[in-house]
Structures are given as C-alpha cells and as structure tokens.
Amino acid sequence: xxxxxxxxxxxxxxxxxxxxxxxxxxxxxxxxxxxxxxxxxxxxxxxxxxxxxxxxxxxxxxxxxxxxxxxxxxxxxxxxxxxxxxxxxxxxxxxxxxxxxxxxxxxxxxxxxxxxxxxxxxxxxxxxxxxxxxxxxxxxxxxxxxxxxxxxxxxxxxxxxxxxxxxxxxxxxxxxxxxxxxxxxxxxxxxxxxxxxxxxxxxxxxxxxxxxxxxxxxxxxxxxxxxxxxxxxxxxxxxxxxxxxxxxxxxxxxxxxxxxxxxxxxxxxxxxxxxxxxxxxxxxxxxxxxxxxxxxxxxxxxxxxxxxxxxxxxxxxxxxxxxxxxxxxxxxxxxxxxxxxxxxxxxxxxxxxxxxxxxxxxxxxxxxx
Amino acid sequence: xxxxxxxxxxxxxxxxxxxxxxxxxxxxxxxxxxxxxxxxxxxxxxxxxxxxxxxxxxxxxxxxxxxxxxxxxxxxxxxxxxxxxxxxxxxxxxxxxxxxxxxxxxxxxxxxxxxxxxxxxxxxxxxxxxxxxxxxxxxxxxxxxxxxxxxxxxxx
Numbered sequence: 208x209x210x211x212x213x214x215x216x217x218x219x220x221x222x223x224x225x226x227x228x229x230x231x232x233x234x235x236x237x238x239x240x241x242x243x244x245x246x247x248x249x250x251x252x253x254x255x256x257x258x259x260x261x262x263x264x265x266x267x268x269x270x271x272x273x274x275x276x277x278x279x280x281x282x283x284x285x286x287x288x289x290x291x292x293x294x295x296x297x298x299x300x301x302x303x304x305x306x307x308x309x310x311x312x313x314x315x316x317x318x319x320x321x322x323x324x325x326x327x328x329x330x331x332x333x334x335x336x337x338x339x340x341x342x343x344x345x346x347x348x349x350x351x352x353x354x355x356x357x358x359x360x361x362x363x364x365x366x367x368x369x370x371x372x373x374x375x376x377x378x379x380x381x382x383x384x385x386x387x388x389x390x391x392x393x394x395x396x397x398x399x400x401x402x403x404x405x406x407x408x409x410x411x412x413x414x415x416x417x418x419x420x421x422x423x424x425x426x427x428x429x430x431x432x433x434x435x436x437x438x439x440x441x442x443x444x445x446x447x448x449x450x451x452x453x454x455x456x457x458x459x460x461x462x463x464x465x466x467x468x469x470x471x472x473x474x475x476x477x478x479x480x481x482x483x484x485x486x487x488x489x490x491x492x493x494x495x496x497x498x499x500x501x502x503x504x505x506x507x508x509x510x511x512x513x514x515x516x517x518x519x520x521x522x523x524x525x526x527x528x529x530x531x532x533x534x535x536x537x538x539x540x541x542x543x544x545x546x547x548x549x550x551x552x553x554x555x556x557x558x559x560x561x562x563x564x565x566x567x568x569x570x571x572x573x574x575x576x
Numbered sequence: 577x578x579x580x581x582x583x584x585x586x587x588x589x590x591x592x593x594x595x596x597x598x599x600x601x602x603x604x605x606x607x608x609x610x611x612x613x614x615x616x617x618x619x620x621x622x623x624x625x626x627x628x629x630x631x632x633x634x635x636x637x638x639x640x641x642x643x644x645x646x647x648x649x650x651x652x653x654x655x656x657x658x659x660x661x662x663x664x665x666x667x668x669x670x671x672x673x674x675x676x677x678x679x680x681x682x683x684x685x686x687x688x689x690x691x692x693x694x695x696x697x698x699x700x701x702x703x704x705x706x707x708x709x710x711x712x713x714x715x716x717x718x719x720x721x722x723x724x725x726x727x728x729x730x731x732x
Contacts, residue, residue, distance in 0.1 A: 262648035325720040354718035375637030399643035453596035455668035
C-alpha cells in the first residue's frame with residue numbers, strides 16, 4: 208500500500224517569498240543590475256556560461272543574481288532554460304588560429320611568432336587584497352602599442368613541422384559528430400564526446416583530477432604549449448542561404464597541452480597532446496580540461512589505466528555538477544517512508560541479534576548491505 | 577555565363593559581409609543608425625523574430641576532427657518588403673529587434689537601388705566602429721607583449 212501525504216504548500220510559498228527577500232537584501236543598498244554583473248563579475252559569468260553550456264552573458268548574469276551568487280545553482284538554472292529553446296543547428300567549427308587574440312602565452316617557446324601576450328591576467332599579481340578597490344577609486348585606461356592584424360599561428364604547428372608532435376586529433380570522417388545532449392552516454396566514448404563532456408564539466412572536479420595527474424596518479428609529463436584567449440567568429444549553414452551565415456563572435460579559451468612521448472615499432476617517438484576549449488576567459492578550466500583529455504587517452508596509447516583521471520567512466524559520469532548536485536541534494540527531500548522501512552529492518556535485526564548472538568553478527572552485516 | 581556566375585559569387589560574398597557587420601553590431605548602435613538613416617523599417621514578418629540555440633563546434637587540437645563545445649542563443653528573423661525582397665538574419669543573443677532590423681537591412685541590400693544607402697548609412701559606420709574597437713583591443717593586448725632581453729654576465 209502506498210499512502211501519499213500532502214502538505215507544506217503554505218510553508219513552501221512563504222519560504223520562496225523569504226528567499227526573494229533575502230536575495231534582495233538590505234533595501235538601502237542599490238539593487239544589482241545585470242550589466243554590472245556582466246561587466247564586473249565577468250569571469251563568474253564566463254564560468255556559468257561554460258558549465259551551463261550556454262553562451263549568453265545576460266542570461267548567465269540573471270542566473271547569478273537569481274541564485275544569490277551560488278554558481279552551481281546558476282548553472283542549473285541556465286541548463287534548465289536551454290531545454291526550452293529550439294535548436295537551429297550546428298555551427299561550422301571555430302577557427303582558433305584566426306582568433307582576435309587578447310592573451311596568448313607559451314611555456315615551451317620563448318620567442319614564438321606573435322610573441323608572448325600577457326593580456327588581462329592575474330599572473331604576477333601579488334595576491335594582496337586591494338583597499339583602493341573597496342574605496343572605488345578611478346582606474347587607469349590601458350596602455351596601447353601599435354600592432355598588426357596578423358594571423359597568429361598555433362604553437363602546435365611549430366612542432367608539427369618537424370614531426371615531433373602528434374597531429375591534431377582526427378576521427379573517422381564517415382561518422383556523425385557525437386552529441387552527448389542528444390544521445391545517452393555510452394562507454395567507451397570517442398574523444399569528441401569526451402571533449403564535449405569535459406567542456407561543460409565542473410571546473411573544481413577537473414582541476415582536482417588534473418592536479419592528481421601531476422602528483423603521480425596517471426602521470427602525463429605536461430607542458431603548456433600554448434594558452435590563447437580571444438574572440439572567434441561563428442558561422443552557421445542554413446537551408447535558406449547559399450553561404451554560411453555569420454552570427455557574431457564569442458570569446459573562448461584554448462589550451463594546447465604538450466605531453467611526453469609515445470612511439471611504436473612503426474612510428475618514432477613524438478610528443479602527445481591534450482586539448483582544452485572553453486567558453487569565455489577560463490584559463491584554469493581549459494588547462495584542467497586538457498590535462499584530463501590527455502589522461503583519458505590512456506587506452507588509445509596502450510597505457511595502464513591505474514588512476515582515477517584515466518578512468519573514462521568514472522570521470523565522465525561525475526564531472527557534471529548539475530547531475531552531481533541533483534543526486535546529492537535529493538537526499539534532503541522527504542524519504543520518510545524509505546526511512547521507516549529501514550527503521551523496521553534495523554529493529555528486526557536487533558531483535559534477532561539478541562536471540563542468537565554467535566551466528567547473528569555475520570548475518571547482520573550481510574543484511575545491512 | 578561564366579562571368580554571371582562569378583558576379584553571383586561576388587555578390588554572395590558581399591551579402592555575407594553585410595550580414596557579418598550587422599551580426600557584430602551592438603543592438604543600440606544599429607537602432608540609432610537606423611533612426612538617423614531614413615531607411616524604411618516596415619516589412620512583413622515571414623518568420624520570427626524567434627530565439628533558439630546553435631551548438632558551437634570546435635576542432636580537436638585546434639585543427640582536427642570537430643566536436644561540440646556547447647550552445648549559444650541565436651535570434652533569427654525573415655521578412656518580406658512591400659517591394660518583394662526577402663531578407664534573413666541570424667544573430668547571436670536574444671535581441672529580437674536587432675534580428676528584425678538586420679533582416680530588413682538584408683532585404684533592402686538586395687535591392688540594387690537601395691544597396692548604396694544601406695552600405696553608406698548602416699554598414700560603413702558599423703564596420704568603422706568594429707574596426708576601431710578591434711584595433712584598440714589589439715593595441716591594448718600588444719602593450720602587454722613581453723620584450724625579452726638577455727643579461728650578459730662576465731667579461732666577454
């Protein structure tokens with residue numbers, strides 16, 4: 208028999224009303240505008256876009272306000288919104304070599320063509336809190352220096368010239384590009400499906416896994432071949448026009464990780480690679496993604512799968528923070544009936560335990576599992 | 577015949593460039609320019625404006641096999657002018673008015689008599705603004721370029 212218990216409507220209504228009040232906070236303090244969040248908390252906005260898997264700054268800013276700055280909640284809101292929209296199609300693959308570069312560094316080549324461009328980075332700051340920022344002082348305009356609009360080739364192309372590095376990853380051309388939003392996850396995955404999952408994966412989870420590979424759990428000997436941040440053009444093929452329609456630009460972060468060698472009887476040793484591509488300015492995430500991408504290629508390179516970061520099913524099944532939070536947080540919802548059943552069980556076990564103490568111990572353990 | 581095909585291709589390239597300038601335009605700038613242009617903004621809506629998603633693709637390693645990175649919001653519109661031209665627009669974001677005006681601009685652009693006006697009053701100012709913003713961005717980035725120098729130690 209199942210007996211439904213209802214109740215709590217008024218409590219829920221008032222709780223949401225209280226939430227709205229607390230979200231707004233002290234009415235003497237001006238309410239945040241979305242453009243303030245887009246402009247001044249832009250990396251938080253970028254994170255919500257990347258993990259919410261939806262490039263739309265204003266929506267991400269709205270989600271951040273609505274969630275009171277709880278970014279995982281904001282990502283959840285964005286994911287839910289996505290499902291309400293029709294899909295117009297797939298863009299042509301972006302060309303990151305044609306990027307309008309805002310930052311570009313390499314840890315492997317000092318004098319690469321185009322140079323090391325630091326851009327707006329936290330690197331080399333002293334990580335000291337700045338009281339002037341709290342006081343709201345004026346900010347200097349950026350310095351400028353003449354620049355030419357040259358195409359900045361990717362660092363991987365430099366090593367590729369000598370055959371010292373594996374080429375950009377190819378997959379059989381006769382198959383459709385995997386889309387994890389359309390088909391259920393199946394293991395083992397191809398690299399395209401894995402990269403799609405990694406691109407929307409939780410930054411903290413991927414960061415920890417990437418770090419674990421550096422500490423020896425699936426070591427890959429990485430170097431940052433290149434990180435670049437900037438805007439790329441999007442183009443979409445549509446039936447009503449004879450050319451690909453330009454949609455505008457999005458900012459992305461790309462990381463080319465260069466890893467130690469692989470060779471075989473047939474092929475001489477060469478560097479291997481991990482790749483990261485993330486919406487917005489998201490350098491830490493792009494680096495973590497490329498470390499995980501390389502670690503997850505263990506099977507492809509015939510490496511022993513001995514560490515969590517190399518275990519595709521483990522990584523891909525747990526990287527999505529919306530799924531994770533859904534299953535963890537559901538535990539706080541009413542489980543009154545489930546728990547009642549467990550209570551009955553433990554009472555029965557205890558009663559049996561009292562009757563036959565010697566045999567009971569082993570049986571109890573089994574039943575509890 | 578051959579010249580006609582080449583002309584057609586060239587016109588497609590120009591139309592695409594016009595759409596690129598419209599898509600990259602800040603919405604408020606487009607409506608301000610439109611208001612000052614004297615161009616008609618009346619057209620029969622054929623489809624939309626409506627907002628949907630496109631899935632953005634990248635390539636493994638930058639140049640390898642394609643993979644899906646995530647979605648972006650896009651708003652599209654199709655309009656028909658009283659004179660019969662049909663215009664299309666697909667622009668990033670959720671601004672329906674921007675998509676509508678862009679579709680009208682595309683339709684007007686296809687009329688050889690009005691193309692010059694669209695180019696001069698809308699597209700040229702939009703391109704100039706974009707080129708200016710891009711140049712400033714490049715120059716600000718260039719100012720953060722590292723100039724390495726070598727410290728010489730010892731006698732010679």
